[in-house]
Amino acid sequence: MKKLLALIALSAVLLAGCGKSDDSDNGVKPSQTAKQVGSAKTAESAPADSPADTTAEAAAPEGTTTEAQQTPAAAGGILVAYFTPAENGENDAVSSASKVNFWGEEMGNAEAMANVIAAYTGGDLFSIQTVKDYPLDYNALVDDAKAEQTAGELPELATAVDVSGYSTVFVVYPVWWYTMPQPIYSFFNEYDLSDRKIIPVTTHGGSGLADSVERIKELEPSATVGEGYDVRDSDIGSCQEELESWLKDSGF
Template sequence: MLLARGEGMTLTKLAIFAALAVTFSAFCAGLAAPREAAAAGKALVVYFSMPETDKPDGMTREEDNSAVVIDGKVLGNTQYVAQLIAERTGADIFRIEPEKPYPTDHETLVGLARAEKDDGARPAIKGALPDLSAYDTVFVGYPNWWADMPMILYTFFDRADLSGKRVIPFVTHGGSGFSRTVETIAELEPGAKVERGVSVPRSDAQECGPEVTAWLREAGFAK
């Protein structure tokens, strides 16, 4: 079939516009890929938390510093942040618990934490670790004790192989932030991609939901 000159020129223009549209769409998809890749794969939240009471009423100052009360239930500061991350990302969650429970008396706990750090202790973890091979991203949360991770976290890193995974520490603290713990984790897990996560002061823990959500969204994880 023969086409009139004007009709042929119109079809040619349409073909050019279609090709440009496809190219532009591919370009935009390429720009979006890093954010989509950040959220790809299965995630796990691993955390250790040590609330110094399970009673929501009549807390001492130190008990209040270690915990938040959500819907009448006491949660450790790090426990609460861990649950927020899991809820907002759809990640699985695993709590590190010591085989021998830590004391809840503040002074006794502080002294024990100092002694464990000085001795380079490796407190035993209760039960088995989850199958970490199933996860591409592992969030790791802990309170800052004596400008370091609690020593039971060292037990975890001794046992866990996080090579090839994205490891994102998060911390709750009384003013020291991460200290040098992110660098320490990178040294303990040289095969992992270790990134600095969110740092939550204990004074802000109760109201940290928006901050945690904003951080996760910026990192490409929030649902």
């Protein structure tokens, strides 16, 4: 009975997720938007913990401590890593139901939130992408995500970032089946974020942060995990002001 009620509740949430976000008020794009970091992983590419952008290091005078040599706490940088199926689907487009018109561009809900966070904090944006393409169709995506979760699969990541220069890592993603999408599990599996502050940020159809904080604490036991923040999918179009005010209250 309990299982049946949970299924009914999730069906309602997923149906709500099918609805388009209200994009009538989609915020004001700041004049300075964030820098995208990270690179595509290839067989020949450098390991994930090698610098993706070595400009600062190359320019540093001899004897200067570079970002890569600093401890994460001293480095102080902010990384905004996000996963959205809109950037991981066949032809980079899932169904229009998963996209919002934000700052004049079509993007995934999690991507819109990541953009606001990066622009406000001055952080760098990193798109977590998988080798695998997720299905275009919403219902097929729901089934695929369930199968992946049940099998405990960790999809291989197609993009990599050097995390050594960042002391704070926002991780932004949609809730999938009451938890984090499997690519987010892959991300935490691949990167050791010890000594950093990790802040989970979710978008969802009613599940809030789901079990994010508990799971991330298990996966990154030597990190500090913040309380996090969540936005309902139907509110994405108008989330900018409240999101920025939460960031301000959180000291960014």
